[in-house]
Amino acid sequence: MLNGVQFGLMLFLLAAGLTLVFGIMDMINLAHGSLYMIGAYLTATFVGITGVFWLGVLLAVVGTALIGMLLEFSILRQLYRRDHLSQVLATFALILIINEVVRIIWGSQPLLLSAPEGLSGPIEILPGLNYSAFRLTIIGVGLVVAMGLFLLVNNTRVGMWLRAGASNREMAQAMGVPIKPLFTLLFGVGAALCAIAGAFLGPILAVQVGMGESILILAFVVIVIGGIGSVKGALVGALLVGIVDTAGRAFLPLLLSQVASPEVASNLGPALASILIYLLMAVVLFFKPQGLFPART
Amino acid sequence: MPRNWPIPLVLLGLLLVFPPIASATGLEFYTGLVTKIMIFALAASSLNLILGYGGMVSFGHAAYFGVGAYAAAILAREGVSSAWVIWPVAMVLSGLLAFLIGAICLRTRGVYFIMITLAFAQMIYFLVVSFKQYGGEDGLRARRPDFGLFELSDTTLYYLTLAVLTAVLYALYRLVNSRFGRVLQAIRENESRAATIGYPVYQFQLAAFVIAGVLAGLAGVLMAHYTQYASPNLLAWQQSGHLMMMVILGGVGQFWGGVLGAATLLIVEEILQDLTIYWQLGVGLILLLIVLFAPMGIAGLFGRRAR
Numbered sequence: 001m002l003n004g005v006q007f008g009l010m011l012f013l014l015a016a017g018l019t020l021v022f023g024i025m026d027m028i029n030l031a032h033g034s035l036y037m038i039g040a041y042l043t044a045t046f047v048g049i050t051g052v053f054w055l056g057v058l059l060a061v062v063g064t065a066l067i068g069m070l071l072e073f074s075i076l077r078q079l080y081r082r083d084h085l086s087q088v089l090a091t092f093a094l095i096l097i098i099n100e101v102v103r104i105i106w107g108s109q110p111l112l113l114s115a116p117e118g119l120s121g122p123i124e125i126l127p128g129l130n131y132s133a134f135r136l137t138i139i140g141v142g143l144v145v146a147m148g149l150f151l152l153v154n155n156t157r158v159g160m161w162l163r164a165g166a167s168n169r170e171m172a173q174a175m176g177v178p179i180k181p182l183f184t185l186l187f188g189v190g191a192a193l194c195a196i197a198g199a200f201l202g203p204i205l206a207v208q209v210g211m212g213e214s215i216l217i218l219a220f221v222v223i224v225i226g227g228i229g230s231v232k233g234a235l236v237g238a239l240l241v242g243i244v245d246t247a248g249r250a251f252l253p254l255l256l257s258q259v260a261s262p263e264v265a266s267n268l269g270p271a272l273a274s275i276l277i278y279l280l281m282a283v284v285l286f287f288k289p290q291g292l293f294p295a296r297t
Numbered sequence: 298m299p300r301n302w303p304i305p306l307v308l309l310g311l312l313l314v315f316p317p318i319a320s321a322t323g324l325e326f327y328t329g330l331v332t333k334i335m336i337f338a339l340a341a342s343s344l345n346l347i348l349g350y351g352g353m354v355s356f357g358h359a360a361y362f363g364v365g366a367y368a369a370a371i372l373a374r375e376g377v378s379s380a381w382v383i384w385p386v387a388m389v390l391s392g393l394l395a396f397l398i399g400a401i402c403l404r405t406r407g408v409y410f411i412m413i414t415l416a417f418a419q420m421i422y423f424l425v426v427s428f429k430q431y432g433g434e435d436g437l438r439a440r441r442p443d444f445g446l447f448e449l450s451d452t453t454l455y456y457l458t459l460a461v462l463t464a465v466l467y468a469l470y471r472l473v474n475s476r477f478g479r480v481l482q483a484i485r486e487n488e489s490r491a492a493t494i495g496y497p498v499y500q501f502q503l504a505a506f507v508i509a510g511v512l513a514g515l516a517g518v519l520m521a522h523y524t525q526y527a528s529p530n531l532l533a534w535q536q537s538g539h540l541m542m543m544v545i546l547g548g549v550g551q552f553w554g555g556v557l558g559a560a561t562l563l564i565v566e567e568i569l570q571d572l573t574i575y576w577q578l579g580v581g582l583i584l585l586l587i588v589l590f591a592p593m594g595i596a597g598l599f600g601r602r603a604r
Binding site: 097104217279 | 354356401406409411412413415416419420423427538542545575577580582584585589
């Protein structure tokens with residue numbers, strides 16, 4: 001259950017950036033997963049250089065944000081006015097390019113990124129219940145970032161500009177909102193969120209080429225379930241997906257073995273667990289084609 | 298007859314005499330490459346029907362392609378050796394799948410349609426990978442089937458694929474210029490107008506979706522015969538992206554878009570693979586440039602000149 005929450009919060013970090021870019025700039029960015037990968041690789045590298053986990057994470061987040069802004073400035077900006085098909089294709093091309101560049105720089109072997117020492121052991125959260133300290137930290141970081149993002153979007157001037165830009169770009173521009181730098185900044189924030197997710201999931205999953213793609217699809221499932229452009233929807237969707245996925249993996253094989261032969265259960269269980277979240281998405285879309293929290297009416 | 302009708306005929310003639318020339322000059326390898334190109338041309342053309350003519354951006358087309366290949370491989374594993382059984386079963390299966398998926402997905406529009414087709418394709422992928430007795434993540438070896446009339450060697454497979462591709466392209470040509478095709482394009486241009494005139498939009502789109510599914514399944518069967526192997530990669534979402542790339546590269550909604558795109562992309566990939574192990578970098582760069590600077594694809598470049 002806690003694993004589900006932890007995974008869900010990390011998914012939220014990815015999905016939040018994606019949903020903001022998607023909802024506010026109306027831009028499908030498949031390369032979002034690549035930024036997550038870059039974040040994880042940079043973290044591994046900087047932690048290796050500095051030897052201090054937190055400093056490495058900080059450097060990686062800044063670095064990824066800069067790379068993200070550079071991408072937006074040089075390539076993605078051309079695509080805002082194009083149809084979704086072009087955006088899908090162009091960012092698909094970016095995935096291929098970034099994957100190969102990463103492979104050229106870091107090689108195709110997975111990198112080793114270990115959790116910081118003080119947090120590697122289990123701690124007792126309830127009497128008799130041990131839980132990994134690092135995973136607990138992840139939950140904490142996820143919650144703090146989520147709160148910060150809510151405050152940013154709902155209570156600050158920049159957030160107001162963002163929402164204005166989302167509902168009517170030309171009008172906001174006419175009223176003096178600096179849309180272009182704003183969008184570049186927003187993209188940087190999205191990239192930074194990716195990097196945080198990459199830095200903290202890196203020690204749990206493996207840091208390797210292609211790590212971005214599998215999680216990207218999950219992030220898309222999250223924002224489609226939550227409703228495109230809605231940060232609240234992304235949070236609910238991410239927690240839902242994280243819990244359903246983790247719980248499915250843990251309990252479905254057990255459940256199946258009650259009703260079917262062990263052989264069938266061990267075969268079908270993991271498959272059904274992988275399918276579960278897509279089923280969830282199909283059901284949600286079937287009943288609420290705009291997602292759970294539609295951002296626009 | 299289209300204005301430039303001799304070009305396809307000349308191409309067909311060249312393709313007919315290609316294998317003997319290739320084997321005479323010691324280039325048998327290229328017969329295989331051309332077979333692969335023709336198979337992907339078939340799959341990409343089927344995607345072009347719904348993507349280009351129907352305006353339905355399906356990001357899950359690999360599902361039907363892969364299901365066709367797996368149907369062929371699994372039937373072969375279970376002892377069915379006659380192609381006269383394997384082909385219809387595989388096509389009906391992928392058609393049924395397209396019907397089910399299409400019936401649900403076509404209720405949504407735009408980005409949601411892209412995502413939900415992707416979600417269904419992912420479900421199929423994980424389902425197939427979970428069947429350990431059929432290879433799981435390793436894929437499944439598939440013997441070539443028995444046609445009764447002839448032995449299925451590399452050369453006969455080449456001619457078989459060529460015949461199938463020619464027949465399908467002819468049928469597609471008739472289809473997109475028929476009343477059905479016109480209505481489909483009218484729906485793409487303006488859905489509510491088509492509905493107002495009285496066309497059942499949903500049924501037309503679903504029919505096109507199923508036809509595309511069946512043809513992709515057929516391409517999948519040929520792919521399984523070609524490699525004698527059904528790989529989970531055929532079902533992966535990157536494969537859907539690959540097929541979409543071909544259509545965009547060739548030209549969305551241009552009749553020859555699928556064929557041109559498949560040929561160009563596969564040849565470029567082949568060349569780059571020879572040059573460097575980082576060939577995907579080149580493919581990505583080329584694709585990016587195409588999207589940024591030639592949104593109508595290769596067929597669009599020719600079309601502009603002809604106009």
